[in-house]
Amino acid sequence: xxxxxxxxxxxxxxxxxxxxxxxxxxxxxxxxxxxxxxxxxxxxxxxxxxxxxxxxxxxxxxxxxxxxxxxxxxxxxxxxxxxxxxxxxxxxxxxxxxxxxxxxxxxxxxxxxxxxxxxxxxxxxxxxxxxxxxxxxxxxxxxxxxxxxxxxxxxxxxxxxxxxxxxxxxxxxxxxxxxxxxxxxxxxxxxxxxxxxxxxxxxxxxxxxxxxxxxxxxxxxxxxxxxxxxxxxxxxxxxxxxxxxxxxxxxxxxxxxxxxxxxxxxxxxxxxxxxxxxxxxxxxxxxxxxxxxxxxxxxxxxxxxxxxxxxxxxxxxxxxxxxxxxxxxxxxxxxxxxxxxxxxxx
Amino acid sequence: xxxxxxxxxxxxxxxxxxxxxxxxxxxxxxxxxxxxxxxxxxxxxxxxxxxxxxxxxxxxxxxxxxxxxxxxxxxxxxxxxxxxxxxxxxxxxxxxxxxxxxxxxxxxxxxxxxxxxxxxxxxxxxxxxxxxx
Numbered sequence: 273x274x275x276x277x278x279x280x281x282x283x284x285x286x287x288x289x290x291x292x293x294x295x296x297x298x299x300x301x302x303x304x305x306x307x308x309x310x311x312x313x314x315x316x317x318x319x320x321x322x323x324x325x326x327x328x329x330x331x332x333x334x335x336x337x338x339x340x341x342x343x344x345x346x347x348x349x350x351x352x353x354x355x356x357x358x359x360x361x362x363x364x365x366x367x368x369x370x371x372x373x374x375x376x377x378x379x380x381x382x383x384x385x386x387x388x389x390x391x392x393x394x395x396x397x398x399x400x401x402x403x404x405x406x407x408x409x410x411x412x413x414x415x416x417x418x419x420x421x422x423x424x425x426x427x428x429x430x431x432x433x434x435x436x437x438x439x440x441x442x443x444x445x446x447x448x449x450x451x452x453x454x455x456x457x458x459x460x461x462x463x464x465x466x467x468x469x470x471x472x473x474x475x476x477x478x479x480x481x482x483x484x485x486x487x488x489x490x491x492x493x494x495x496x497x498x499x500x501x502x503x504x505x506x507x508x509x510x511x512x513x514x515x516x517x518x519x520x521x522x523x524x525x526x527x528x529x530x531x532x533x534x535x536x537x538x539x540x541x542x543x544x545x546x547x548x549x550x551x552x553x554x555x556x557x558x559x560x561x562x563x564x565x566x567x568x569x570x571x572x573x574x575x576x577x578x579x580x581x582x583x584x585x586x587x588x589x590x591x592x593x594x595x596x597x598x599x600x601x602x603x604x605x606x607x608x609x610x611x612x613x614x615x616x617x618x
Numbered sequence: 619x620x621x622x623x624x625x626x627x628x629x630x631x632x633x634x635x636x637x638x639x640x641x642x643x644x645x646x647x648x649x650x651x652x653x654x655x656x657x658x659x660x661x662x663x664x665x666x667x668x669x670x671x672x673x674x675x676x677x678x679x680x681x682x683x684x685x686x687x688x689x690x691x692x693x694x695x696x697x698x699x700x701x702x703x704x705x706x707x708x709x710x711x712x713x714x715x716x717x718x719x720x721x722x723x724x725x726x727x728x729x730x731x732x733x734x735x736x737x738x739x740x741x742x743x744x745x746x747x748x749x750x751x
Contacts, residue, residue: 289683290658481683548661548681570660
């Protein structure tokens with residue numbers, strides 16, 4: 273168990289991180305992600321408030337739509353990356369565990385004259401993720417609603433057994449799957465019921481290590497690694513999340529960056545020399561420092577040594593080569609196409 | 619700490635390497651408890667054959683999905699053989715830690731003194747339990 277933003281979380285279960293990772297790619301995995309924070313937002317001005325504090329087009333979201341988005345500072349750097357759910361009469365905002373208090377304070381500081389009520393409901397809400405190509409067939413027998421009719425980035429409310437739950441067709445693994453929100457009092461029995469339902473289909477409980485390697489292969493950013501309060505969404509290649517045609521905090525600064533082009537960019541690279549690139553390792557060219565590694569590992573699915581990191585925009589093209597400094601030795605790497613693993617959503 | 623195996627034919631270092639003397643040569647690997655703490659091993663960097671090493675010197679690296687660990691030689695001498703097969707199959711360190719040796723050392727005259735400062739399986743067992751890892 274490791275301490276993660278004050279939570280005790282399993283890095284792995286008995287199968288080990290690589291088997292857990294492969295189970296999600298080929299069958300399914302179940303993740304305890306109760307450390308994630310959740311806020312509830314309602315009130316007459318909820319949509320207007322949300323539009324102002326985050327980058328996505330919330331006006332275009334229908335009821336039960338789910339969207340990835342970002343909270344940005346005035347200078348365009350990132351407060352957090354978040355998931356939004358538009359529910360009947362309210363919004364659910366899912367945030368990173370380590371940013372929960374910071375995000376709540378940031379949002380609270382911008383309530384101004386908006387007629388909204390913002391509540392941190394993290395402690396009473398339990399969150400788990402069921403991810404993998406067999407997720408639907410495992411969960412379906414426990415749910416009365418037709419899950420095959422639930423599209424990606426859509427949600428529905430239905431009981432799992434007799435436990436009321438919000439079921440989103442969302443996740444952080446690069447596979448089809450669901451994120452389940454239910455009352456914390458019913459967490460253990462629901463966890464066990466889902467695990468039991470998938471036992472014969474290869475479902476494994478998965479820890480933080482597999483969650484990290486899965487998101488890494490799909491080149492999804494992790495706050496505190498690829499993105500933080502010093503990085504811009506544009507250099508992190510998160511421009512897809514931004515709806516430019518509405519006013520939001522940080523828009524002016526981001527528009528300027530968009531016009532000028534970011535000075536550095538997040539790239540995906542493959543090691544040409546055998547070595548494991550790890551977070552914070554320097555990236556150099558002809559001996560001069562040009563950037564740093566944000567995440568890296570031996571990819572369990574692809575069996576290559578891969579990494580992500582920041583380099584100057586001029587050196588970020590596919591095929592560009594540079595060195596990763598591993599234990600004071602330069603090891604050659606080459607920029608490759610992102611993502612390493614193409615997500616397979618429904 | 620979950621269950622781990624001990625090997626009665628080896629002596630252990632505090633940094634979790636084991637040494638087994640085979641025909642006068644010191645064979646070095648990592649303990650079952652060490653591979654369990656590391657979890658899935660994905661990469662191994664071995665010393666060069668012919669290199670002279672001193673006891674306590676970092677001579678190899680084992681990297682898992684979690685971390686990069688330096689491997690210290692518990693004895694002084696000359697590297698006479700390395701287990702190059704581990705570069706292609708590093709998971710062998712997880713599957714059979716007492717068979718998946720890393721390197722072999724032709725020991726120096728200091729061998730007996732160096733072995734004397736290592737732990738027996740029973741002492742190592744106690745050491746792992748007490749370090750609470």
